[in-house]
Amino acid sequence: MTNEIIFITQIASIISFIIALFVLYRVLVSQKDATIQLLKEKNEYLKEQLTNAQESTPDKIAKRLSDRIHIITEELERLSKDKETNEELIKRKEQDLKNAQEDLERLKYQLEEAQEIASEFLCPFCKERMAFHEFHPQHSRGQDYEIEVIGFDCGYTTIDGREDHPCKNTKKS
Numbered sequence: 100m101t102n103e104i105i106f107i108t109q110i111a112s113i114i115s116f117i118i119a120l121f122v123l124y125r126v127l128v129s130q131k132d133a134t135i136q137l138l139k140e141k142n143e144y145l146k147e148q149l150t151n152a153q154e155s156t157p158d159k160i161a162k163r164l165s166d167r168i169h170i171i172t173e174e175l176e177r178l179s180k181d182k183e184t185n186e187e188l189i190k191r192k193e194q195d196l197k198n199a200q201e202d203l204e205r206l207k208y209q210l211e212e213a214q215e216i217a218s219e220f221l222c223p224f225c226k227e228r229m230a231f232h233e234f235h236p237q238h239s240r241g242q243d244y245e246i247e248v249i250g251f252d253c254g255y256t257t258i259d260g261r262e263d264h265p266c267k268n269t270k271k272s
């Protein structure tokens with residue numbers, strides 16, 4: 100797996116974590132003790148997931164966001180123990196979570212953009228990396244011109260955009 104794929108998977112798991120937290124929180128606000136216990140259990144599970152996610156995060160932005168969400172989660176858990184008196188604070192934390200979610204959405208969008216740009220540097224069949232991109236001077240019939248040669252780690256090579264050598268990782272019919 101490339102770092103990009105790991106990172107996307109990661110963001111997806113963080114986003115689903117936040118969504119889960121939200122749903123859980125809605126329930127908490129409308130209910131009481133039983134829900135608090137559920138929240139604790141769920142929190143443990145989510146923390147575990149988040150920790151797993153952090154271990155393989157190749158990007159510091161995601162790490163920062165994860166930390167932030169982690170802190171908010173812990174605060175929520177603490178506040179939920181004294182729900183009646185902390186309603187106001189809980190609402191504020193809920194807003195913090197919403198903001199964090201929006202930041203993640205933005206980050207996700209930026210990542211998708213970056214991936215689109217990066218795809219130009221990957222084999223269109225197997226996604227292995229570009230190995231070289233060269234311009235070779237040619238001389239023919241009294242004319243000087245250049246041909247563009249692009250090669251990828253998998254062997255896929257194009258000359259002026261046309262396939263010159265196939266990708267070894269993809270069997271074509």
Ligand SMILES: [Zn+2]
Pocket residue numbers: 222223224225226227251253254255266267268269
């Ligand atoms: Zn390939």
